[in-house]
Amino acid sequence: MHIMMNRQNEPKMSELDRYPKPAVTVDLVLMSVQDARLTVLLQRRATEPFAGRWALPGGFVRVEESLDAAAERVLAEKARMQGAWIEQLYSFGAPHRDPRDRVITVAYFALLPRARFEAALTDAGDLTLATLEVSWEGETGGPVAALGPDGAALPLAFDHGDILSLAVKRLRGKLDYTEIGFALLPDRFTLRELQDVHEAILGRPLNKPAFRRRMLERGWLESTGERETGTGFRPAELYRLKPRKG
Amino acid sequence: MHIMMNRQNEPKMSELDRYPKPAVTVDLVLMSVQDARLTVLLQRRATEPFAGRWALPGGFVRVEESLDAAAERVLAEKARMQGAWIEQLYSFGAPHRDPRDRVITVAYFALLPRARFEAALTDAGDLTLATLEVSWEGETGGPVAALGPDGAALPLAFDHGDILSLAVKRLRGKLDYTEIGFALLPDRFTLRELQDVHEAILGRPLNKPAFRRRMLERGWLESTGERETGTGFRPAELYRLKPRKG
DNA sequence: GCAATAGTGTCTTTCAGACACTATATC
DNA sequence: GATATAGTGTCTGAAAGACACTATTGC
Numbered sequence: 001m002h003i004m005m006n007r008q009n010e011p012k013m014s015e016l017d018r019y020p021k022p023a024v025t026v027d028l029v030l031m032s033v034q035d036a037r038l039t040v041l042l043q044r045r046a047t048e049p050f051a052g053r054w055a056l057p058g059g060f061v062r063v064e065e066s067l068d069a070a071a072e073r074v075l076a077e078k079a080r081m082q083g084a085w086i087e088q089l090y091s092f093g094a095p096h097r098d099p100r101d102r103v104i105t106v107a108y109f110a111l112l113p114r115a116r117f118e119a120a121l122t123d124a125g126d127l128t129l130a131t132l133e134v135s136w137e138g139e140t141g142g143p144v145a146a147l148g149p150d151g152a153a154l155p156l157a158f159d160h161g162d163i164l165s166l167a168v169k170r171l172r173g174k175l176d177y178t179e180i181g182f183a184l185l186p187d188r189f190t191l192r193e194l195q196d197v198h199e200a201i202l203g204r205p206l207n208k209p210a211f212r213r214r215m216l217e218r219g220w221l222e223s224t225g226e227r228e229t230g231t232g233f234r235p236a237e238l239y240r241l242k243p244r245k246g
Numbered sequence: 247m248h249i250m251m252n253r254q255n256e257p258k259m260s261e262l263d264r265y266p267k268p269a270v271t272v273d274l275v276l277m278s279v280q281d282a283r284l285t286v287l288l289q290r291r292a293t294e295p296f297a298g299r300w301a302l303p304g305g306f307v308r309v310e311e312s313l314d315a316a317a318e319r320v321l322a323e324k325a326r327m328q329g330a331w332i333e334q335l336y337s338f339g340a341p342h343r344d345p346r347d348r349v350i351t352v353a354y355f356a357l358l359p360r361a362r363f364e365a366a367l368t369d370a371g372d373l374t375l376a377t378l379e380v381s382w383e384g385e386t387g388g389p390v391a392a393l394g395p396d397g398a399a400l401p402l403a404f405d406h407g408d409i410l411s412l413a414v415k416r417l418r419g420k421l422d423y424t425e426i427g428f429a430l431l432p433d434r435f436t437l438r439e440l441q442d443v444h445e446a447i448l449g450r451p452l453n454k455p456a457f458r459r460r461m462l463e464r465g466w467l468e469s470t471g472e473r474e475t476g477t478g479f480r481p482a483e484l485y486r487l488k489p490r491k492g
Numbered sequence: 493g494c495a496a497t498a499g500t501g502t503c504t505t506t507c508a509g510a511c512a513c514t515a516t517a518t519c
Numbered sequence: 520g521a522t523a524t525a526g527t528g529t530c531t532g533a534a535a536g537a538c539a540c541t542a543t544t545g546c
Contacts, residue, residue: 019306019308019309020309021267021268021269021270021309022267022270022307022309023267024267024268024270024339024350060265061268061339061350062265063265063266063267063268063341063348064341064348065341066339066340066341067337067338067339067350088336088337090334091313091334091337091352092313093270093307093312093313093352094312095309095310095311095312102309102310104270104307104313104352106337106339106350
């Protein structure tokens with residue numbers, strides 16, 4: 001295998017060109033919470049390799065684009081969404097993770113409230129919102145299965161199962177010392193909705209008074225003074241995330 | 247800019263070849279603790295760009311090599327060490343972080359006890375063990391400065407200052423719920439030495455009885471029955487890390 | 493016995509879990 | 520007032536911080 005490049009009139013090959021280069025992609029673990037379940041956006045592969053299996057949306061990193069920018073672009077192009085909470089997860093680079101060529105992928109996770117998924121899901125038939133089956137299993141959880149609408153496990157392409165597991169693990173780890181959980185909720189939400197999100201991610205029930213105490217003492221929330229409507233019982237107070245300091 | 251590649255007799259260009267590829271490197275944040283100070287191995291750059299400035303040891307990822315394997319190889323080649331605790335940190339890919347070409351680097355941190363550094367430091371003159379000046383500053387710390395033997399801050403190459411800051415932050419975050427701290431100690435160590443390592447990394451003093459209680463209750467340690475020698479006062483008990491379960 | 497650090501007993505403080513209780517909306 | 524959930528008061532228990540105390544070695 002040989003590589004030849006036109007580099008701008010350099011007299012000799014620099015060290016950068018001595019070895020063949022891997023391709024670099026970004027893959028997106030685009031998660032949400034619906035009906036107390038953690039979900040992830042998957043795309044059905046039409047072509048080999050792994051035709052028919054389900055993959056995370058991804059794309060190549062362009063030469064003039066940062067990794068974060070590539071992730072944002074993939075979010076916009078493949079999932080037709082923007083403005084998600086987006087964060088680098090980990091880089092996967094086993095030599096034959098893509099059987100065709102050497103491809104290193106930088107995985108990102110992206111979080112959006114469920115309502116923001118609607119548009120993307122209706123107009124592209126190869127996308128699905130899979131439910132993630134996660135058990136508690138001592139703090140960071142075990143393996144993760146992605147279930148289709150019929151409840152059957154979806155076969156995943158490449159090493160995307162590993163990426164998914166790590167995304168859930170990372171999400172769990174950051175949940176209660178960062179503001180990450182709020183990215184899965186609309187602007188105004190009740191404390192119960194917030195607790196539901198946390199329980200869905202952790203895969204276990206939480207103590208209500210303790211949860212409310214902790215969240216309110218963090219100082220991240222402010223009351224809107226408004227309440228839910230149409231509940232049929234006592235409506236809960238609506239909170240919002242305080243604008244970021246600084 | 248144009249790229250031409252000989253790919254093994256494929257009839258047409260695959261998507262993988264449509265765009266120019268970035269180069270991919272690994273950079274190593276090789277840390278240790280000496281005299282209650284966190285230290286990092288830096289290498290003085292002899293050539294442009296950033297000639298004379300200090301850089302993390304790094305190298306290109308080869309096509310048949312995983313990212314982890316590349317990090318291990320760089321550890322062996324550039325730092326003449328092996329067997330370190332090694333862990334992927336983050337990938338850095340701003341378009342012009344290397345002014346010559348597009349280079350994406352996957353940063354790793356590696357931890358070794360101080361004694362293991364001796365060989366590498368004596369026979370290569372372009373390496374130095376810089377002291378990291380880290381303040382406590384609320385949990386994860388602020389910016390990090392690398393100080394030379396004379397106490398002056400060393401100017402760093404590329405975005406290696408950012409990588410260094412993130413490495414310290416990550417190390418702090420993982421310190422007390424993983425066994426990572428033991429990677430900086432010899433096989434047998436006293437609880438005071440362990441506490442010194444933790445204090446050096448966190449940049450703040452810890453409570454002795456609470457620290458001892460926590461460490462012993464974790465179940466990670468076992469007593470060797472031996473004691474320090476040559477102290478001039480009551481010698482401390484030597485502990486070792488229990489063999490990993492499973 | 494003195495010096496110096498190893499190692500511990502125990503009180504206080506903090507915070508999460510448990511659980512029952514009160515509050516308040518719709519109907 | 521019945522119902523269903525919102526929201527709270529308070530007890531308990533686990534674990535960290537503080538601080539003083541005892542233990543043990545070399546000299």
